[in-house]
Amino acid sequence: MTNKLIVFSAPSGAGKTTLVKYILETFSVIQFSISATSRKARGKEKDGKDYYFLNNEEFKTRIKNNEFIEYEEVYGGNYYGTLKSELNRIWKDKKIAIFDLDVVGGANIKKMFPDETLSIFVMPPSIETLQRRLLERGDVSNEEINVRIRKAESELDYASKFDNIIIN
Helix, strand or coil, X not given: CCCCEEEEECCCCCCHHHHHHXXXXXXXXXXXXXXXXXXXXXXXXXXXXXXXXXXXXXXXXXXXXXXXXXXXXXXXCEEEEXXXXXXXHHHHCCCEEEEEECHHHHHHHHHHCCCCEEEEEEECCCHHHHHHHHHHHCCCCHHHHHHHHHHHHHHHHHHHHCCEEEEC
């Protein structure tokens, strides 16, 4: 099997994580690509399972050392990115890498690996539905929800950069 990638991208709260979890439970040939982040763990998140949690200094050092396939600074100074070592780990196991990424990260992966990547944009039915979902999750402040909604409004413009669009 050649090295393949599946990218799910969406605004925060659109449901990409739920879809990715279902796919992982259904297909053993697919393995989750764990992103790195400089934000603090939330709730029951575990280092090395949900994310690789790095502090800002560690993250910036890895950027300087060219250890990321893609990365960006989002949501108030927190970094998110995909480590090259993570993709190599999955491909070494002869698995398909599946990503749960923000919209810019997903578009960047598709751009870097155009022939290897199936990209899927998860579209919320409306901004109002997205806002309600974020409120119901209860893991971020109202101020943070407002930031995410403003970002989501601009992220919807990225949908055309993806191979497929799913309205969830």
